[in-house]
Amino acid sequence: MTGRQGTRETQESRDTYLTGYAEILAEVAGTGRRLTRDELEDRRLVGERAAEAGHSLRSLVRLHLDATRADWPDRAGRPDTTQSVLAAVTQAVDAFAEGYERAQRLAVRQEEAARREFIDDLLYGRSDLGRLAERAERFGLVLSRAHAVAVAQAPEAYDDTAPVTRHVESALISRFGDRRVLTATKNGQLICIAPGDQDDVLAFFAKQAYAATDGSRVAIGRPQNGAGGVVHSYEEALSTLDLAERLELDEPVVRAADLLVYPVLTRDRQAMADLVLSVLGPLRGARGGAEPLLRTLEAYFDAGCTAAEAARRLTLSVRALTYRLDRIHQLTGANPADPVHRYTLQTAVIGARLLGWPAQEI
Structure with missing residues (x-):
């Protein structure tokens, strides 16, 4: 900017945002009065217009002070003139700054509302796809790329202004800068949308969210293409949780890609329920019901079918564990130690977990 351009723009700002200011100071110097309600509101409105035009508040306050010095009323005969004028300057600048900040807050609220509407439309798969893609650019996403979504299961409901949300978002920005990552909240949960080839971003989000929410679990959906892919990855992360x-x-962090077998197993719920009841149903005839023996099978399979490790996990002796496995064999006709029977038993145990049996009737 040349000196002449700067002078012209400064004069334009004076003409636009200081109109009537010198006259107010002159009248205050002559009467000692304070600014009227209408004058204060006028200064607020001028401040709003300055904010909407993108001017710096600092430069405009300086402009007011420069104008005060240039137009200082000369009332040497009145000893209280200085105090009256300074009080008027304070009132005028304060009202101007109030209007400026009011416009800024409104702009922030409008931006937050637009961001929230975009997140809702994106994760619900609403809105015209072309329009959605245009709006996505504004928030740093390029929907022609594949994206993956991570969801943190929070112990309480968070919104976009919560300290936890701000902390996680700040950590991501500090670490990755402008990598086209979007963090937000949905239904009280923290979410992160990142390009599908940037798994390090989602892993870092999971780490930060886990720490910030006192150990809540985080699920990461698989990368999917397009705007519909974001919805798919989001729903996959929710299902994984x-x-x-x-x-x-x-595990504090679970990935949809690692649990794909389970949706397959439960796709035919009735078939899975039939398997659970036919294979494990006889366990209900045991003393104490099916639950203790079902937990025994879970620990045995989770321990890689190693009796000593399973016994340790259940705080049992190996002899007691072996007795339980024998009892399961007697009731079901399936031997957990036999590879031929093991797959059927383990699949039935997984089905029981997924269906909530025996606590729930199926």
């Missing part, structure tokens, strides 16, 4: 809870998994 549900699966991990029903399977009582200990």
Whole structure:
């Protein structure tokens, strides 16, 4: 900017945002009065217009001070003139700044509302795809690329302004800068949408969310193409969280790609229920019901069919564990130690976990 351009723009700002200011100071110097309600509101409106035009508040406050010095009323005969004018300057600048900040807050609220509407439309698969892609650019996403979604299962409901949300978002920005990553909240949960080839971003989000939410589980959906792919990956992450809870998994981070077998197993719910009841149903005839023996099978399979490790996990002696396995064999006719029977038993145990049996009737 040349000196002449700067002078012209400064004069334009004076003409636009300081109109009537010198006259107010002159009248205050003559009467000692304070600014009227209408004058204060006018200064607020001028401040709003300045914010909407993109001007810096700092430069405009300086402009007011420069104008005050240039137009200072000369009332040497009045000893209280200085105090009255300074009070008027304070009122005028404060009202101007209030209007400026009011416009800024409104702009932020409008931006947050637009962001929230975009997130809702994106994750629900609503809105015209072409329009959605245009809006996505504004928030850093290129929907022609594949994206993956991570969801953190929070202990409480968070919104976009929650300290936890801001902390996780700030950590991602500090680490990855402008990698076209979007963090937000949905139904009280923290979510992160990242390009599908940037798994390091989602892994870092999972780590930060886990720490910020006091150890809540995070699920990561598989990368999918297009706007519909974001919805698919998001729903996959939600389903994975549900699966991990029903399977009582200990892992803090679970990936949909690692649990694909389970949706396959439960795709025909009736067939799975029939398998559970036909294979494990006889366990209900045991003393104490089916639950203790079902947990025994779970621990045995989770321990890689190693009796000593399974016994340790259940705080049993190996002899007690062996007795339980024998009892299961007697009741079901299937021997957990026999490779031929093991697959059927283990599949039935997984089905029982997924269906909530025996706590729930199926």
